[in-house]
Amino acid sequence: MALRKISQMSQADHVLVTQAVADAERHTSGEIVTIVTDLSDHYEDMAMAWASAVAFVALVTYATFPDFYIGLIDGLTGGWGHEYTMGEYVALLLTAVALKWIGTWLILKWMPLRLALTPQATKLARVRSRAISLFKVGTEAKTIGRTGVLLYLSMKEHRAEIVADEAIASKVSPETWGDAMVALLDEVKSGNPGAGVAAAVAQMGVVLAEHFPKGTENPNEISDRLIEI
Structure with missing residues (x-):
């Protein structure tokens, strides 16, 4: 580049x-x-490395405390509870992790922060x-x-x-x-x-x-x- x-x-x-x-x-x-x-x-690789690290931490956190985050989702949807199947839960988990990765990567488009974290x-x-x-x-x-x-x-x-x-x-x-x-x-x-x-x-x-x-x-x-x- x-x-x-x-x-x-x-x-x-x-x-x-x-x-x-x-x-x-x-x-x-x-x-x-x-x-x-x-x-x-x-330092594009640094941005991707930090995004991957944040996504991994998020994955571990979501998997460790699923009830807490499912409760948050229910609250956002009006308090109606829903019994999630394993497939639905995995889809929610992967979506949340992907959003974390993309969000972190976008934040690190700001070069001063990317340099500070390198x-x-x-x-x-x-x-x-x-x-x-x-x-x-x-x-x-x-x-x-x-x-x-x-x-x-x-x-x-x-x-x-x-x-x-x-x-x-x-x-x-x-x-x-x-x-x-x-x-x-x-x-x-x-x-x-x-x-x-x-x-x-x-x-x-x-x-x-x-x-x-x-x-x-x-x-x-x-x-x-x-x-x-």
Whole structure:
């Protein structure tokens, strides 16, 4: 399913980030790619999982206390009692459970609630997976020296990832990007995603310049512009 295209970043943010990338790459043979998205996954499976859990609890409850719920039905129908056959009772039970499932699923169409009920580990894994997928398409092996690195920010999950190409990953451990991630998230939490991405890029440039200094021949192999998807 295609994710909704948004504009989390202003034109000024685009200019700021693009300039930050250009400045960082003046001192390194590395190539920095920046991508910002509104949402990395729609978590439809989480909505279905919660709906199924609620339906199961309802099924157990109805089956455990049938007289109570049959009494409620009789009350709603004017107090006329009815001796339900096993087939009728099963039909009522399945209908009630189905309504619970559908109702819960519809409620969870509201994305803020769906995200709130999605485990942090799941969101982290989905953002990482999306970042790696985008890295493979637009950054991996796109430079002669395998020196591309992707900075990926997913706004609604409040998550960011840095994914590096083969040459960089062999010399730079994931922990080394810690300062860049802190710089990014501090600004994002303050409502300045553009400034956050630019600050992270600057920190990434410092790391890249140390391990991959600028060479005599170093064409700009990947566009510096910020990408929104």
